[in-house]
Amino acid sequence: MPEGHSVHRIARQFDRNVVGRRVAASSPQGRFVDGAALLDGREATSVRAVGKQMFLEFDEDVWLRVHLGMYGAWDFAGDIVVDPTIASANGRMGQTNQRGTVLDGEPILDAAGENSLSSIGAPRRARGRVRMSEQTRGLEEETEWPPPVVGQVRLRLLTELTCADLRGPTACQIQTPDEVAATIAKLGPDPLVDDVVEGEERFVSVVRRKPTAIGLLLMDQGVVSGIGNVYRAEMLFRARQNPHTPGRDVPEEVVRDLWRDWVRLLAIGVETGQMMTMDDLDPEAYRAAMASRDDRHWVYHRAGLPCRVCGTSIVVEEAAGRKLYWCPRCQA
Structure with missing residues (x-):
């Protein structure tokens, strides 16, 4: 199960690449169609992680609550703002603006994929290719845009430059501000x-x-x-x-x-x-x-x-x- 550190990293990734931008939302899997329709075309305005849960705010006080549970993960693709010192030529990257897994200036990549920015959540190997941003000092891979949907994607959030696909969460729901507050109040x-x-x-x-x-x-x-x-x-x-x-x-x-x-x-x-x-x-x-x-x-x-x-x-x-x-x- 993804633990608290993963969810905080995911929130930071959303803060750098999605917050402040309008998203096209869809549910390729078909299990979150109504929720995606409510998010579609809205601007993401803030994000916060509390424990194992993430709360993404959109305009007009609409919130998305995601609990990854045992098997959930976010897969990222597109132009992703990263620290150039922890980017690798094959598209697997450490976390944005953090020291990352680096020793003597060289990235150390976990064979299980835990240090990959392209998939954060349940440990898995990175899916597909990542087209890196200018911050990666010219490292770039050509890929279809938007990327093709692979597997069971509960929710896709797509900006002009970044794609975030949610797979296998325990919870993915729309909440009001009062419902968000009530959810957080139950947490330690x-x-x-x-x-x-x-x-x-x-x-x-x-x-x-x-x-x-x-x-x-x-x-x-x-x-x-x-x-x-x-x-x-x-x-x-x-x-x-x-x-x-x-x-x-x-x-x-x-x-x-x-x-x-x-x-x-x-x-x-x-x-x-x-x-x-x-x-x-x-x-x-x-x-x-x-x-x-x-x-x-x-x-x-x-x-x-x-x-x-x-x-x-x-x-x-x-x-x-x-x-x-x-x-x-x-x-x-």
Whole structure:
């Protein structure tokens, strides 16, 4: 599932390439025809991400709410404003105006496609070609415009220069301003949206009175926004916290450390486009980690492999229908 860093990156992409422009909206798949008709011809006026949800505002107080869910992604094509230091000749690009996955001036591309601007959301390889803008120092690929629809596109938003195709979202709906406010009110604090100090207090207050296991609370978007399966496993390992401990029994200092770690990891994720959870890597290890998820995490997706700290086999189990990875020794 795309986690909070991906959605914030998507919002930044829309802010740079769609906001302030009129869009032609359509639903090639046919499942959002009425909504697309309402958006068609309107100007996008603002965008915001909260946790795993994005809200795109159009003129006359019309809002589009998108929750990517397990399999959703936005595919971008056309002239895309990018930082030239993180553009690559084959059209796969890092995020706009951010440091991106770069070491010694060279882009590091993730084989899973997580660092590709052409598709942000559920990890997948980039679809089609991207015609880059002038900011890419002359790198350009010719392609049909507008690009042909490929696969099941729920919503296509097309400006004169940029195309954004939405595939496989859990939610794609039109909302009023009051409905947007109500949706956001149900979400827990997001470090990139809410005051960080106030967010910490909200998070600590909720967790410390809940009998629910901390491993489940971190995935509850009403408790804290944006954390998914990867960040959940990694944050608990970094805190050396047993995922089955009831929230009310987790020491307050540990709960506060979890929030502060989320603040830090979310910022890294937005900056690099990767869920990087290992610290103090030398350049060679950092390059390997940026190129491969297997070298990027402490416990996630490492079931049966030795813990990087103690050597104990990493355990995987089901928790509320999702896979939970943890070290039974380090997190005892």
